[in-house]
Amino acid sequence: MNLAVNNTSLMFALILVIIAILIVHREKLGLEKDIIYSVIRAVIQLVVVGYVLKYIFRVDNVFLTIALVLIILFNASWNAKKRAGNIRNAFPISLVAILASTSVTLGTLVLTGSIKFIPSQIIPISGMIASNSMVAIGLCYRNMNTNFQNQRQQVLEKLALGADLHDASISIIRESIKTGMSPTIDSAKTVGIVSLPGMMSGLIFAGIDPVRAIKYQIMVTFMLLSATSIGSLIACYLAYKSYYNEQKQLL
Structure with missing residues (x-):
């Protein structure tokens, strides 16, 4: 089974984050910066971990x-x-x-x-x-x-x-x-x-x-x-x- 997750589909999935930001902004919860920071941090961490794991799995x-x-x-x-x-x-x-x-x-x-x-x-x-x-x-x-x-x-x-x-x-x-x-x-x-x-x-x-x-x-x-x-x-x-x-x- 080939999973249809690529860079383009991930960019479109970013719409879901925008929905969360809009809800937070509308309700004046003051969490917009936290959401943006957490998303950026999560992406960076996962990308780094992905390449590290790829190397470690290969080296075994x-x-x-x-x-x-x-x-x-x-x-x-x-x-x-x-x-x-x-x-x-x-x-x-x-x-x-x-x-x-x-x-x-x-x-x-x-x-x-x-x-x-x-x-x-x-x-x-x-x-x-x-x-x-x-x-x-x-x-x-x-x-x-x-x-x-x-x-x-x-x-x-x-x-x-x-x-x-x-x-x-x-x-x-x-x-x-x-x-x-x-x-x-x-x-x-x-x-x-x-x-x-x-x-x-x-x-x-x-x-x-x-x-x-x-x-x-x-x-x-x-x-x-x-x-x-x-x-x-x-x-x-x-x-x-x-x-x-x-x-x-x-x-």
Whole structure:
């Protein structure tokens, strides 16, 4: 199946962006510059990544593959850190959480033969795992920041009654992990009924048998549930002590 996507068709597709800009302008939302900047940045990034991936796929070198995966993990951790607020050591915490979730999930898929350790499979899968872990961890950070502020009095009371830091924080930790995992769980509930996710849609669009395509999507659903749960768990348990000082007092 030959996909009819060329430079001309992409230029015509730009009409869709113009529609978004017109809506934003009409409603006076002030997002025109953000849309234009994001579109230009997305195009540049995708073009660069496309040529880089083309080279790496052709070379098929293990070290280059691992290097690109590490770059993906670094960028995901850096973006998760931006959502951390005043959490200390947010970047290393995010890096450990995303590295662990990616390693466990990716390792399981490779060891079970679900995917092969080749650039064309490892790199895209790593990107999906890291990006979903990044979003989940960002949600965890925001929820912890909000709850430690809103439930400050309850935490202080628990500490006054002799609870240690873990016991005083456990309800917030659990709620934050739940918040981080919720989007992935909700997505899994509606996949195939409300939405046809990216991998499945891409395979069908490329002419793959839909029954075969759903097998890949089921694998993706499983791996994202694993990644977001591991990433959220590790990030929350490493981050909650940042809300206390060295004297074990709530900041």
